[in-house]
Amino acid sequence: MSGLRILVPIKRVIDYAVKPRVNRAQTAVETANVKHSMNPFDELSIEEAVRLRERKVPVSEIVAFSAGPPKSQDILRTAMAMGADRGIHVVVEDKDPQLEPLGVAKLLKKVVDEQKSNLVILGKQSIDDDAAQTGQMLAGLLNWPQATQASKVQVEGETVTVTKEVDGGVETVRAKLPMIITTDLRLNEPRYASLPNIMKAKKKPLEKKTLKDYELDAAPRLKTIKVTEPPPRKGGVKVEDVDGMISKLKELGAL
């Protein structure tokens, strides 16, 4: 085997620290003039791919991929500054129909075929839609094994062992390459891009493509009817002391 060919799909989302607001027409979350960054779970994916290489696992290539507006190239540059070798950007303008998880999974399948990837590391979900479906759908379309919510990844030859966090404990699974891994929060702590690497990333190849290049029918299947903000939180009650709190909890039926 010549080494892992890792594909890391990443998404540009509203920064996790920003409080999202629904637009006036209640059709979507307001994205204009809002700070965007790489989906935090995708940072974990890039970091893990880079760490595999640093752990001397044979990695022949790490490709970062994103489908999204022209600004998505910023997060691809970030990914390359963190250590990805090159980037592929499928430009989907904001005015174009937006991709749904199945559309993304179909697109990724074509990218996997084209790039001859044998390991795809995805965030387990993106923090904007929280769909948490793409990795699983891609595994289905490719008919590859999948290990979701990884908290540890070990590669030995063709064998990949993944520890995943599940309700009530951890589960360890093993599969042969090629495979799909989705990442969870405790997998690693993503690095900050260093200045020399930011500079180097500017020179790494970034390929621009369109959905047409992949001859993909990714028309949305869902229609968003309405987006609303959660009801404002009601104020709490103050109690005098611990006894007061316990009797209040009993009164509310919580104890």
Add this chain to the structure above:
Amino acid sequence: MEISGFTQEQLDVREAVSKICSKYPDEYWMEHDNSGEYPHDLHKDLAKDGWIGIALPEDLGGAGLGISEATMMLHTIAESGAGIAGAQSIHANVYATQPVAKFATPEQRRHMLPDLISGKTRTCFAVTEPNTGLETLKLRTFAKRDGDSYLISGQKIWISSAQVATKMVLLARTTALEDVKKPSEGLSLFFIDIDKAAPGIELKRIKKMGGRAIDANEVFFDNFRIPADTLIGKESQGFKIVLYGMNAERCLLAGEALGIGYAALKRATDYARERNIFGRPIGQNQGIQHPLASAYMHLEAAKLATYHAAKLYDNSGIDSSITQHAVGIACNSAKYLAAEAAFTACERAVLTHGGMGYAQEYHVERYLREVFVPRIAPVSREMIMNYIGEKALGLPRSY
């Protein structure tokens, strides 16, 4: 702050540096200001990721970017709550090394700069003397040739970070003032090691108003021996050489002022939005709102002046239509405007907080104490007025 209009490089710098600084919140700086303990961790983190060398050549391990990006870096550090203290913990390493990188021999550069970029060593910058503050050409500290060495005697003051630095960029006289033929000659620039245990050097820490985590010192030299090969450029040309770093320093200071100004304004507006009195947030009152709106506009204007000056500085090397005259006027104006805008923002932030503004835990009093640094240093407001009156307006020299 409005960020549209910055270059992608500047935005990348802002993003990456603010991530590092997010590990050091306002509380960290408040504690260090109280204890006087040096913020070594921030310097270490920034050095590890290559930020010290932002404006130094790539062949030495730097990033080869310009003062436009370095200004954004210091602006971002100050704006994170680190204030002038945080910025000062690294800024001499950024600007005082500019003349070294430009005028040192290839061998000197290789010997002097890579360790500094990697964070292994740190430098301080020693120009000012007790009796010759702004009158740089009258400096008295003397470097006397003695075989393969120079012997340094004299006194420097306001030397920041000298307690933690092991290197020093030193401007000293090599020709006695009476023997100088051209007024701009007679001074020489050295990049030296300072071993504080060695004979002939003594440091005395100065107690000061703000930025107390960063030591400022009086440095006394008494026949302190330095090797002759620490001379940068030609003997007697030190003033011209050091000027190369001074306009850069003005830009960086302007950026630091902007950072602390925007930080203060953010705290003021957050507080004005949340503080309710007489049944409404105080920020709904025009008496509170208008001074903050005005502070914002002044910061924005100063921001344009600052990044304009940095751009002129960077482009003057490649575009012969940009004169040093224009660069000097732009950099001095930017430093003045940014410091005054930032001072106004800090003062109004304290006043917006009312009594709480006087309490350390709201941080704006610390900003207000620190914002005097860019107002006073590296050149006073009055000297900038003198300079602009003479150089930009063509009025008779007033000093």
